[in-house]
Every structure is written in C-alpha cells, then in structure tokens.
Amino acid sequence: MSGRGPRGERGEQADRILAAARRSFATRGYAATSLRAVALEAGVDPGLVHYYFRTKTGLLEAVMQPPEAFGAAVAAAAEQPLEQRGRAFVQACLRLWEDPASAEILRAVILTAAQEPAALQRLRQLFSELVLAVVSHGLPDAERTLRASLISTQVVGMVMNRYIWQVGDIAALPADTVADLLAPTVQHYLAGSLPAQPGDRPDPG
C-alpha cells in the first residue's frame, strides 16, 4: 500500500486524478479547486498531479476533453430529417446532461469558460462541432451560423436553469416534458423563417 514505485497499470492513477478533478471543478469551480484537494480525493500524492499534468491549467485541459458520447449522440440527431431534427437535438442534449459523467465535464466547461481562456476555447470547439453540425445539413451557408447561435441560446438557457442553478419549473419537470416545451422553438430556429437581418440581401423568392 505504501512505498514509492509504480502502482497498477499505466495511467490508472492519472484516471483517478482526472475523475477527482472533474468532480471538484464541476461542483466547486476551477479557481476554488486546489491541486492538493484533488490529490486527496483521488487518494494520491499532490506531487503526482504535477507529474502527470504539469500545471493546474494542464489538468483543466485534460479534464475538458469532451466525452465520446458527444459525437455519437449529436451526430445521430444531426442525421435526422430536417423536420424532426430540432426535437432530436433537444433530446440528445437532455440525455447528455442527465448522465452524471457527461454533466460533470460540461458543467466544468460552462462555468470555467467565463474565466479561463482554455475553457472558452473548448466551449467554442464544442459549439462548432456539435451545434453547427446539427445545422449544417441541408441549410444555406448564409444562415447556418445564425441558426446555430439561436439554437445555442435556447439550449444553454435551459441548461443553466435546469442543471446549473436548478431554478424554476424547468428544473423540476421530467426531461420528456422539457423536450416537448422547447422542441418547437429549436425547430423554428433550425428551419423556420427568421426576421430579415441588416446585412441580408432582399429575399429573391
């Protein structure tokens, strides 16, 4: 049990550290998390954190690798026909956040993005890879980014109220009901008609 050398398989301790860091970043926030506390929760010497991740931001970046569930869940939604894709995306997001493991990572990213450039960059990456993917099939280039941004507002707002703050009816209702409530909006942002933008050409149709 005690003694110095290697213990178990390569990366086993690193995984324990990662898991502990995820929990702490997600609940306490990045700034309020100390490497020592992470090490303690992981049952590991603090120096080991430095050995594997070098610095605190290094640990943050490792923590924020998006889970593979992302690709799968959202790609599936993106493949749906346009008429059902809005609802499919909302449901995919809800499922991701109902899973504690994914939720921890996402929570860390969301809360840290406002303060840490590394987290903000990861957020942008998730945004382009996930939300834009949903929008990109079968829609004109000119509208893609705007529609993706609108969808993002609706989904992010749901997440903040329901999963981060746990405030309001939206936090108490079952996930299916939330999907029923939000799907029409997301579907509208995805494929409905939008007001004219300042930079728009006049509609040729």
Place this chain on the structure above:
Amino acid sequence: MSGRGPRGERGEQADRILAAARRSFATRGYAATSLRAVALEAGVDPGLVHYYFRTKTGLLEAVMQPPEAFGAAVAAAAEQPLEQRGRAFVQACLRLWEDPASAEILRAVILTAAQEPAALQRLRQLFSELVLAVVSHGLPDAERTLRASLISTQVVGMVMNRYIWQVGDIAALPADTVADLLAPTVQHYLAGSLPAQPGDRPDPG
C-alpha cells in the same frame, strides 16, 4: 495622501471598494478574487475592506444588491399589453446588459450563483421579482411559473452567449436585431399555447 484618519465623505471609500469588487467578481469570478486585490484596485488598505464588510461573503452580498434600474426597466415592460410584452421584456434585458454598471452586477450574480449559496439566493430573488412580474399580469395562476421559467431559459441563454462568453452570431449582432430574433419566442412562451403538462387538467375549452 498618506496618514491614517478619515478621508473624504462617509462611505466614499466604501463605494470605491464596492466598485472594485464588482469589477473583479465580474471578470475574475468570486473565488478567484482576493480582498487584497480589491483593496489595491480601490486604492485602499486591505484592512479597510474588513472594516466595512467584515468578511468576503459580506462583500459579496453588498455587491449583489440589484441596481434600481432593474425595478424601473422591467416594471415598465410588465405594464405593456400582453401582445407586446414579450418584445418589451427582451429589449429591457438587452438594455440592462448593454449598460456596463448593471452588467457587472448581473455577471457577478450569474457566475457566482453556481457556487455560492448567497448568490444563488439573490438569483432566485431577481428571478421572482423580475421575470415573474412580467408574467403575472393577466395570466392564469397555473401557468405563471412555467411561462416565467421558459422565458428565463431563452433570456439567460442569450445572455450567456452574447455577454458572458461572447460566442456566436448572437454576440456580434446589434441589440435591436437580437430583439427581433428572440422576441417571437419569448412572446410565445408568455402568451402562446403550450403543450399539455403531465399534471394538467384536460382543457375545458
């Protein structure tokens, strides 16, 4: 310049401290903000922070007193006839966030609410006082809290994308355009027809 005794009017230094704390909480976050840094930015001895606000959470609570602009702006929106109220509320929120002084406070509340119970409580208070007020006039009791919660998701999502993260098209467009884009959704949540809830009585109409 140096020397110990009183300096200027009563509360002048306290205000400088409050302003500095607002800036730091908003940009760096609560946990990452040190009292010493606040004092330094305020041009004040760190001990003075302790003298006026006693503890760090005391300072937080003082910082999070909502600006009076809140009452005014949102109450005005709440008085609008139901058909225009959604748009009026969106515009009121946008105006609040475009004003740096209000935005600093709100940003501190939003980002700290996930970690500090005091901030979460303030968030709930803002939510009930502001969003619920908009919804309460002329709508059945049974729907109020749900509609308020839905409106909250849309507005909060806009705020996160546009003002906190500054991500996506929604962050780059002029405020008026954003209002054009989101007003229909908010209006729908406010007064449109919603899918049946699990707990609903069957519609008597």
Place this chain on the structure above:
DNA sequence: TCCTAATTTCATCACCCGTGGAAACTAGTT
C-alpha cells in the same frame, strides 16, 4: 542478475490568503 526507465513520495520554496487587533490619525463637541 544488473540496468534502465517510469512512477511515487518527500521536502521545500516563495508567495498569497482571510482575518483580526492595536495603533495612529481626523474631525467635531464640549
């Protein structure tokens, strides 16, 4: 068996933290 590389621990550095108490200073009253 010896050697080598990878892992874990230990000890420590220099620094910043929140809090609190005591002293110095100011202004106003008596």
Place this chain on the structure above:
DNA sequence: AACTAGTTTCCACGGGTGATGAAATTAGGA
C-alpha cells in the same frame, strides 16, 4: 484644550497555494 467617535493604516498570525527537484521504489528487459 481635552475628549470622543469614527476612519484608516500597520502588523502579524496561521494556514493554504501552485510549483519544483531530488530521492526512493517498482517493474521489466538485457
């Protein structure tokens, strides 16, 4: 001039921080 109340500064405590570098230990290949 003496006193009082309110402000501001100074100082110090105990403790926790992120980050290193060196030593100890293990496992595996030659």
